Amino acid sequence: MRAYISELSKHIGETVTLEGWLVKKRSSGKIGFLQIRDGSGDVQGVASRADLDEVSWQAIEELTQESTLRVSGVVQEDKRAPSGVEVHLGKIEILAISPEFPISPKEHGVSFLMEKRHLWLRSSRQRAALRVRSEVSQGIRDFFYERGFTLIDSPILTPAACEGTSTLFETDYFGEQAYLSQSGQLYLEPAAAALGKVYCFGPTFRAEKSKTRRHLMEFWMVEPEVAFLEFGGLCELAEEFVCALVARVLDRCSAELATLERDRSVLESITAPFPRITYSDAIDALKADGLDVSWGDDLGAEEETALASRFGKPVLLTHFPAAIKAFYMEPDPDNPDQVLGVDVLAPEGYGEIIGGSQRIHDHDLLLERIRAHDLPLEAFDWYLDVRKFGTFPHSGFGMGLERFVAWVTGLKHLRETIPYPRMLNKIYP
Ligand code: 4AD
Numbered sequence: 001m002r003a004y005i006s007e008l009s010k011h012i013g014e015t016v017t018l019e020g021w022l023v024k025k026r027s028s029g030k031i032g033f034l035q036i037r038d039g040s041g042d043v044q045g046v047a048s049r050a051d052l053d054e055v056s057w058q059a060i061e062e063l064t065q066e067s068t069l070r071v072s073g074v075v076q077e078d079k080r081a082p083s084g085v086e087v088h089l090g091k092i093e094i095l096a097i098s099p100e101f102p103i104s105p106k107e108h109g110v111s112f113l114m115e116k117r118h119l120w121l122r123s124s125r126q127r128a129a130l131r132v133r134s135e136v137s138q139g140i141r142d143f144f145y146e147r148g149f150t151l152i153d154s155p156i157l158t159p160a161a162c163e164g165t166s167t168l169f170e171t172d173y174f175g176e177q178a179y180l181s182q183s184g185q186l187y188l189e190p191a192a193a194a195l196g197k198v199y200c201f202g203p204t205f206r207a208e209k210s211k212t213r214r215h216l217m218e219f220w221m222v223e224p225e226v227a228f229l230e231f232g233g234l235c236e237l238a239e240e241f242v243c244a245l246v247a248r249v250l251d252r253c254s255a256e257l258a259t260l261e262r263d264r265s266v267l268e269s270i271t272a273p274f275p276r277i278t279y280s281d282a283i284d285a286l287k288a289d290g291l292d293v294s295w296g297d298d299l300g301a302e303e304e305t306a307l308a309s310r311f312g313k314p315v316l317l318t319h320f321p322a323a324i325k326a327f328y329m330e331p332d333p334d335n336p337d338q339v340l341g342v343d344v345l346a347p348e349g350y351g352e353i354i355g356g357s358q359r360i361h362d363h364d365l366l367l368e369r370i371r372a373h374d375l376p377l378e379a380f381d382w383y384l385d386v387r388k389f390g391t392f393p394h395s396g397f398g399m400g401l402e403r404f405v406a407w408v409t410g411l412k413h414l415r416e417t418i419p420y421p422r423m424l425n426k427i428y429p
């Protein structure tokens with residue numbers, strides 16, 4: 001019977017056939033051990049000279065790392081094995097011999113591994129990270145589906161800048177200037193007037209000119225947008241969302257977290273409510289800690305790390321100076337030079353994982369802000385229609401998938417949380 005390694009514990013005592021790759025082997029005289037990977041998991045195949053025909057025994061000799069093979073054998077319980085089973089092989093068939101695999105079990109430098117990203121994916125830590133990513137993606141879809149949100153696929157080719165003009169990737173659109181989308185938000189707001197609770201989840205693009213471990217040029221962002229939701233409700237939605245995703249990873253990715261040596265206790269302590277601090281209080285706290293910051297500064301990685309480390313939980317940083325935030329953020333009625341914006345900062349040095357706000361819903365105020373930001377009015381004419389035809393308070397946020405996955409897995413650099421990272425001056429493979 002053809003089986004997958006992940007399901008072998010259901011087949012104890014049965015004879016199964018597996019197809020996969022050789023991870024490593026060792027043999028001595030009368031016995032050989034093959035570690036086999038089939039995508040669903042890893043298992044050890046035990047080959048005894050006495051049980052095998054000559055061709056099969058010879059195959060052990062010939063197999064190299066990453067050669068493909070088909071084996072048959074009897075599944076036996078083995079409490080010491082990570083998979084809980086091993087397979088006592090009766091037949092080994094070589095499907096293809098791999099020449100020397102560039103990534104051997106020894107240490108390699110990261111730039112080499114990034115060049116071989118297409119092969120590096122096969123390593124156990126990379127597989128674990130991508131499985132967590134996949135689980136988080138599904139968790140995101142389930143979270144919004146279960147709460148009655150409608151998925152709105154926002155376009156990737158756009159005529160307008162959502163998040164400032166300094167990080168745009170430009171392209172020609174039949175003689176017109178177009179950009180790769182920085183955010184789906186501008187397209188979600190009109191959709192919220194049609195469907196109430198909406199979200200988008202897709203790739204977004206920023207030509208970030210600096211090289212950091214927290215920035216990718218192409219990253220996936222999930223963005224909910226909710227009609228009649230105001231700032232307080234937005235903060236609660238962000239909290240509930242982060243908690244639900246952390247719980248989902250703890251529940252379904254135990255093996256992956258173990259492979260990545262992630263400290264689960266840190267994640268287990270993530271429960272709502274999260275601590276909240278206004279930007280103004282944050283500046284005072286940072287000053288008291290001896291950091292060189294003043295009111296009006298945009299907080300960088302160092303400040304975010306210092307701030308979040310005071311709490312050990314994600315923290316909601318709110319009420320920023322209007323001048324350092326996007327044009328569409330609703331002013332705080334009590335302090336009109338500040339906006340009803342919120343960033344969720346993850347602890348352990350991961351910094352901003354979510355950015356969001358209540359949106360300006362007054363037509364004339366929004367028009368004034370578009371002008372003040374020197375944005376081309378023609379490109380925002382349609383966006384202003386949302387405020388013209390039955391305007392309504394609304395709020396939303398964006399979470400970078402890779403930022404969240406990096407934090408939850410404890411991976412230091414975003415490049416390992418996406419299958420094929422796009423980084424400064426690097427688009428290969
Ligand atoms: O704070 P940002 O720029 O917010 C927006 O784009 C809003 N339009 C979202 C909304 O309200 N609908 O980006 C949101 C999140 C950040 O918190 C971060 O997690 C992630 O997107 N992000 C990046 N992730 C990886 N690489 C980059 N270069 C990123 N830039 C932003």
Ligand code: MG
Pocket residue numbers: 343352354355
């Ligand atoms: Mg932001």
